[in-house]
Amino acid sequence: MARPKADFPDPAAIRALADGEGRLALRVTPGARSEGIELGDGKLQVKVRAKPTDGAANDAVIRMLAKALGTPPSAIELLRGATSREKLVRIGG
Numbered sequence: 001m002a003r004p005k006a007d008f009p010d011p012a013a014i015r016a017l018a019d020g021e022g023r024l025a026l027r028v029t030p031g032a033r034s035e036g037i038e039l040g041d042g043k044l045q046v047k048v049r050a051k052p053t054d055g056a057a058n059d060a061v062i063r064m065l066a067k068a069l070g071t072p073p074s075a076i077e078l079l080r081g082a083t084s085r086e087k088l089v090r091i092g093g
Contacts, residue, residue: 014069024044035064
């Protein structure tokens with residue numbers, strides 16, 4: 001059975017949550033049953049299927065966020081929270 005495609009909010013709505021320096025707060029759920037991005041209370045809630053092993057979940061979060069924004073993954077930098085569910089990223093490009 002095919003996996004359903006992840007739903008993404010409007011890229012402008014995602015960018016509106018970022019501060020003046022392009023920093024964006026995330027709340028990540030690794031090992032989720034379904035993938036997706038939801039707008040939350042001042043931060044994005046990101047669900048990925050990848051397990052938090054060897055940075056796999058962080059990589060999945062960056063790839064998913066890049067796809068939702070229409071930017072390359074290299075334009076997104078993880079600033080804080082490599083081992084936490086609460087993360088801070090900088091969006092470039």
